[in-house]
Amino acid sequence: MYDYLIVGAGLFGATFANLATKTGYKVLVIDKKPVIAGAIYTERKDNIDIHVYGPHIFHTDDKEIWDYFSSFGEMNNFINAPLAFFKGKLYHMPFNMNTFNALWGVTTPLEAKKKIDQQVKAADIKEVKNLEDQALSLVGSDVFNTLIKGYTEKQWGRACKDLPSSIIKRLPLRFTYNNNYFNDRYQGIPVDGYTAIIEKMLEGIEVKLNIDFLDNKDELEKQANKIIYTGEIDRFYDYCFGHLSYRTLRFETDRLEEENHQGNAVINYTEREVPYTRVIEHKFFNYRESPVTYVTREYPKEFKPGDDPFYPINNKENLDLYAKYQEKALADKKLIFAGRLGQYKYFDMDDTIKAAKDLFAKLKA
Numbered sequence: 216m217y218d219y220l221i222v223g224a225g226l227f228g229a230t231f232a233n234l235a236t237k238t239g240y241k242v243l244v245i246d247k248k249p250v251i252a253g254a255i256y257t258e259r260k261d262n263i264d265i266h267v268y269g270p271h272i273f274h275t276d277d278k279e280i281w282d283y284f285s286s287f288g289e290m291n292n293f294i295n296a297p298l299a300f301f302k303g304k305l306y307h308m309p310f311n312m313n314t315f316n317a318l319w320g321v322t323t324p325l326e327a328k329k330k331i332d333q334q335v336k337a338a339d340i341k342e343v344k345n346l347e348d349q350a351l352s353l354v355g356s357d358v359f360n361t362l363i364k365g366y367t368e369k370q371w372g373r374a375c376k377d378l379p380s381s382i383i384k385r386l387p388l389r390f391t392y393n394n395n396y397f398n399d400r401y402q403g404i405p406v407d408g409y410t411a412i413i414e415k416m417l418e419g420i421e422v423k424l425n426i427d428f429l430d431n432k433d434e435l436e437k438q439a440n441k442i443i444y445t446g447e448i449d450r451f452y453d454y455c456f457g458h459l460s461y462r463t464l465r466f467e468t469d470r471l472e473e474e475n476h477q478g479n480a481v482i483n484y485t486e487r488e489v490p491y492t493r494v495i496e497h498k499f500f501n502y503r504e505s506p507v508t509y510v511t512r513e514y515p516k517e518f519k520p521g522d523d524p525f526y527p528i529n530n531k532e533n534l535d536l537y538a539k540y541q542e543k544a545l546a547d548k549k550l551i552f553a554g555r556l557g558q559y560k561y562f563d564m565d566d567t568i569k570a571a572k573d574l575f576a577k578l579k580a
Contacts, residue, residue: 217438218441221242222428231575247428248424252409255271262503274565275399275564287412300483448541448544452540459536469511475508
């Protein structure tokens, strides 16, 4: 018998397994995929670490979380400074003084604030009914039409007028010439890639791949006192209340016979007419000499069973549906749903580690 059977060898599962094993518990980790690391899986080609499921930059203000994660491998000092491409021009993200200078030619925070205030006033939004209203009431028409509208509509597959305002409760406006996307004190990417970090976390732990828990449910349930399930909660219950909604991504990755293709790790494409949302050049996440480069185009699309679910659509309808599954799950004292899919909630990587640490502390108590 195992103390814990952990379903999913991603960041949540690996963190929980590592903590439990170090405390003396007997643990088995399984995953339906042939590789570990889940959504943060990286693979090295031509001396370049490819972020197979999209870019991941580890960032946190929590020193304890940073120290824990970085104890499994050296971190570089990567700073995320994405660009946005719109009709032949490049703009800095997040919205900062470089962005406002490119849009309007302004050079001081006072000028930028005045321009935004004028456009917010001109929009004259009396009642916020949707995402478009919300954005216009926060940043005005130029920032919205250039940098938000097309990207958001591609990402969610719906017009901004048909999206809830809650998606953008606020929009960060930075009145400095600082292109660092995150405000967190600790930022970086593992020098040897994320997969190597997960390998270290799972060192000495029994791991079985290519095993779908739901195909072997009766047999596996007998083998453990507790089951930590990080897969989709609705799939576990055979969609008895209906399907939870997600957005997913399709990736097109090309190997290019050139050293440098776009000069930056991430460029967002904010025109609605361009079918992909961003282009990733993986070399820049952790620069090593290589005569070639790899670029990935991300195409958002509607999720269907069998796809990798990435972004929970946390509108009222889905949250009400999730609450039914959650209530059903509470009746099973042996089973705990955890992580992004089990809890139907988007987690950053530091949040994922904290949630795993908190769950383990609660169960150990």
